[in-house]
Amino acid sequence: MIQRVKVGMADLNTVISPGILITLGLGSCVGIALYDGQVKIAGLAHIMLPYSNLIKNNENKAKFADTAILQLVEDMIALGAKKERLRAKLAGGAQMFTFNDRDSNLLKIGERNVIASLETLSKLNIPVVAQDTGGNYGRTVELYADTGDFLIKTIGHGTKYI
Amino acid sequence: MTFLDGIYLDALKEVGNIGAGTAATSLSKLLNRKVNMNVPEIKILSFNEVETVVGGAEKLVAGIYLEFVGDIQGTILYILDRDSADNLLRFLIPNYCVNSQSGFSTIESSALREVGNILASAYLGSLSTFTGLSVKPSVPALAYDMAGAILSVPLIEFGQIGEQAFFIETIFIDGLDRIKGNFFLIPNIDSYPIILKSLGVIK
Numbered sequence: 001m002i003q004r005v006k007v008g009m010a011d012l013n014t015v016i017s018p019g020i021l022i023t024l025g026l027g028s029c030v031g032i033a034l035y036d037g038q039v040k041i042a043g044l045a046h047i048m049l050p051y052s053n054l055i056k057n058n059e060n061k062a063k064f065a066d067t068a069i070l071q072l073v074e075d076m077i078a079l080g081a082k083k084e085r086l087r088a089k090l091a092g093g094a095q096m097f098t099f100n101d102r103d104s105n106l107l108k109i110g111e112r113n114v115i116a117s118l119e120t121l122s123k124l125n126i127p128v129v130a131q132d133t134g135g136n137y138g139r140t141v142e143l144y145a146d147t148g149d150f151l152i153k154t155i156g157h158g159t160k161y162i
Numbered sequence: 163m164t165f166l167d168g169i170y171l172d173a174l175k176e177v178g179n180i181g182a183g184t185a186a187t188s189l190s191k192l193l194n195r196k197v198n199m200n201v202p203e204i205k206i207l208s209f210n211e212v213e214t215v216v217g218g219a220e221k222l223v224a225g226i227y228l229e230f231v232g233d234i235q236g237t238i239l240y241i242l243d244r245d246s247a248d249n250l251l252r253f254l255i256p257n258y259c260v261n262s263q264s265g266f267s268t269i270e271s272s273a274l275r276e277v278g279n280i281l282a283s284a285y286l287g288s289l290s291t292f293t294g295l296s297v298k299p300s301v302p303a304l305a306y307d308m309a310g311a312i313l314s315v316p317l318i319e320f321g322q323i324g325e326q327a328f329f330i331e332t333i334f335i336d337g338l339d340r341i342k343g344n345f346f347l348i349p350n351i352d353s354y355p356i357i358l359k360s361l362g363v364i365k
Binding site: 008009010011024025026027029055057063094097099100101104106107109137139140155156 | 209210213218219220222225227229237265300301303304305307308309310311312313314315317318319321322323324325
């Protein structure tokens with residue numbers, strides 16, 4: 001039986017092939033998928049906020065883009081992945097609500113989460129090979145350790161692999 | 163201490179109780195019929211438990227969101243499952259016909275936003291009375307999508323403070339119809355000391 005591992009909010013996990021990592025209902029949060037295709041090891045983080053140093057209460061590393069990515073890379077290396085071989089895919093970072101009459105900085109947190117994820121990955125020299133971010137709708141994602149495929153399901157905005 | 167402890171929590175519970183009472187009265191006026199209410203239930207849950215109260219992260223729900231400004235600032239989200247939203251709309255719109263596969267029409271969205279506005283005003287009014295602080299709500303925005311995605315908006319706000327979410331489950335009853343909603347009122351991080359000061363908890 002194929003192992004299906006659920007990743008909660010402010011959570012991260014890793015699997016080896018043929019495992020599948022799943023996170024449900026990403027809104028402004030971002031799902032960061034990392035994959036080493038040679039050893040078929042996959043990692044998925046579901047982050048809520050951009051940078052840990054902007055927040056006083058930052059013990060939970062999986063909550064922030066910067067610390068979650070570092071932790072995920074470390075966990076994958078411990079399983080046998082190589083940092084140079086890692087490739088990243090991103091999903092989520094939506095703006096769920098929009099005011100007709102004005103902009104809201106609070107509501108742009110999804111965009112800031114995507115930027116922080118990209119910046120952190122770039123610092124670690126991990127290439128981002130695909131991205132399905134932004135918009136105003138939720139996404140459920142599944143990452144397949146066998147192929148590195150990242151399945152994105154929405155309500156009313158289609159289903160696709162990236 | 164965390165923000166959700168002790169006197170602050172007791173105060174917010176009281177704000178929730180009074181707010182829900184005012185909300186039921188306002189709803190009765192809007193619907194022109196008597197709306198009863200269960201005693202509001204205060205929930206304190208970890209982020210991953212919150213979705214269970216609305217039936218799971220992928221359940222379709224309606225969310226009404228607004229922000230408030232004034233002496234303190236923050237956000238409000240009222241989240242309703244589809245059945246509850248349909249029950250509400252049946253009262254508000256003559257000949258309302260349920261089509262749960264689709265989103266809401268312009269007039270339905272507008273009716274739901276108005277309800278969000280009324281509830282938010284009731285809770286904010288209660289908060290003002292309790293703390294003596296003045297607050298003003300924005301125009302509400304509406305979304306209809308996966309519960310997890312809509313909940314990410316208030317949970318991210320809570321995520322800046324700690325690991326738990328605090329909200330009020332409110333059930334309005336009209337005959338056999340129930341309107342079950344969950345109400346999140348989240349002051350921003352800089353507003354907590356102001357609220358605590360107004361309550362006499364800190365000098």
